[in-house]
Amino acid sequence: MDLTGKLIVAMPAMGDTRFQRAVILICAHTAEGAMGLIINKPLTDLSFSDLLTQLKIPRGGQGRDIRVHFGGPVERGRGFVLHSPDYSGGQATTTVGGTYGMTGTLDVLEALAKGTGPRQALLALGYSGWGPGQLETEIARNDWLTGEPSDALIFGEEDPRKWGHALQSMGIDPVSLSATAGRA
Secondary structure, eight states, X not given: OOOTTOEEEEOTTOOOGGGTTOEEEEEEEETTEEEEEXXXXXXXXXXXXXXXXXXXXXXXXXXXOOOEEEOOSEEEEEEEEEEOTTOOOGGGEEEETTTEXXXXXXXXXXXXXXXXXXXXXXXXXXXXXXXXXXXXXXXXXXXXXXXXXXHHHHHOSOGGGHHHHHHHHTTOOGGGOOSSOOOO
């Protein structure tokens, strides 16, 4: 099973509070494990402008703001820009599922600050990671549902609604989900 480029959506019974109602884009999934970015948990204490100031990256006249998200609990000081495929940082950009790019170098932040760079972007600090077989075990345990991403869901402005929208895109009414897992 390769979930690269797929969404995983936390079930209501998710016991880990860091992942409650989380929507995660899986950016890499191999036999060695998986890596993804939470796309619906914006940070309230750090703006893109603040981050540029901390990194001493000057803003250009057409520079724009993007939201800064909690990408996951692993390496929270490390940043990743999930973006549309119209930008490439060369070898620093990983293709995600043939549809998106992920760049973890300052070049993409500098481009965004100047008003160039990708058309759509989301910045995540930290990432979500799983060891070999761990994500598959969690899916089998009914911790996560899997689905297809869309630009509107990933880059849309409605972060608090992304969990429900992700479920609805799978044909699931969030109200119908039970907080108790089980097998029939």
